[in-house]
Amino acid sequence: xxxxxxxxxxxxxxxxxxxxxxxxxxxxxxxxxxxxxxxxxxxxxxxxxxxxxxxxxxxxxxxxxxxxxxxxxxxxxxxxxxxxxxxxxxxxxxxxxxxxxxxxxxxxxxxxxxxxxxxxxxxxxxxxxxxxxxxxxxxxxxxxxxxxxxxxxxxxxxxxxxxxxxxxxxxxxxxxxxxxxxxxxxxxxxxxxxxxxxxxxxxx
Numbered sequence: 001x002x003x004x005x006x007x008x009x010x011x012x013x014x015x016x017x018x019x020x021x022x023x024x025x026x027x028x029x030x031x032x033x034x035x036x037x038x039x040x041x042x043x044x045x046x047x048x049x050x051x052x053x054x055x056x057x058x059x060x061x062x063x064x065x066x067x068x069x070x071x072x073x074x075x076x077x078x079x080x081x082x083x084x085x086x087x088x089x090x091x092x093x094x095x096x097x098x099x100x101x102x103x104x105x106x107x108x109x110x111x112x113x114x115x116x117x118x119x120x121x122x123x124x125x126x127x128x129x130x131x132x133x134x135x136x137x138x139x140x141x142x143x144x145x146x147x148x149x150x151x152x153x154x155x156x157x158x159x160x161x162x163x164x165x166x167x168x169x170x171x172x173x174x175x176x177x178x179x180x181x182x183x184x185x186x187x188x189x190x191x192x193x194x195x196x197x198x199x200x201x202x203x204x
Contacts (some may be wrong), residue, residue, distance in 0.1 A: 003032055040083055044090055051094050062170035063150055070143035072131070073178035074185055078113040089178070091149040091168040098106050100166035111154075111169035114176035118147060124182040127189065147172075 010028040013019045019027050048057030076082035100107035123139040125131040131139065152166050157165035 003028075004034060005032075010091065011097075018120060023042075036056045036079055040086060043083070043087055043108075047090055047094070051091075053094050053097065056094065056164065057090065057096050059164055059167035060090070060097070063168045064089075064175060066146050067118070067150070067175055068178070070123060070139040070146065071175055071179060072125055072129060072139070072173065073182035074124075075126040075129060075182075089174050093167075093174050096164075096170045096173060097166045100169070101163065102108065107166065109171070111172055114169075114172040115147065115151065115165060115197050116170060117176040118142065118179060121176075121183060122147075124179045125186070126182060 009031050044057055044061055048054040076085050122143045123136055154165045154168040
């Protein structure tokens with residue numbers, strides 16, 4: 001999304017001797033990632049403020065990202081689509097948190113189901129982020145540790161009467177959906193690859 005801007009920034013840094021010419025490509029990639037992250041953070045903050053749920057937005061974002069790194073799941077094909085989907089996920093999560101205020105029991109049941117789904121499916125690879133056997137074991141182990149910590153934190157917050165517990169639990173529900181969509185996408189892509197191979201063999 002910010003490829004050109006990142007390139008211009010790193011070009012200027014190279015001209016002024018801040019970075020070496022050999023490191024422009026790496027620094028440009030890193031700068032692009034930083035700009036994307038700052039942009040998404042700004043959008044998330046605006047959504048949180050408009051919904052009068054900035055603390056919940058912050059807690060959800062941290063809880064979701066910490067797990068998403070190791071759980072994997074669906075990945076969009078372009079940064080723009082990724083940003084749009086992320087915004088939709090946040091809005092859905094904030095609505096989910098509101099739902100928890102009126103339907104606590106149903107929300108807790110859905111959260112428990114989400115935790116189960118995550119534990120069963122994690123990690124879900126993607127074409128843009130393939131995982132070998134070693135990576136899968138490592139990601140699953142770290143993801144399970146983070147999920148356990150979040151469950152303990154959410155239960156503790158619930159026990160002391162803090163509504164912020166729902167922001168943590170909403171992250172599990174959104175992530176479970178992302179993992180399921182990722183699995184469906186992988187199955188569809190796998191079917192397409194099998195059909196392509198079959199068609200190639202038939203032509204031969």
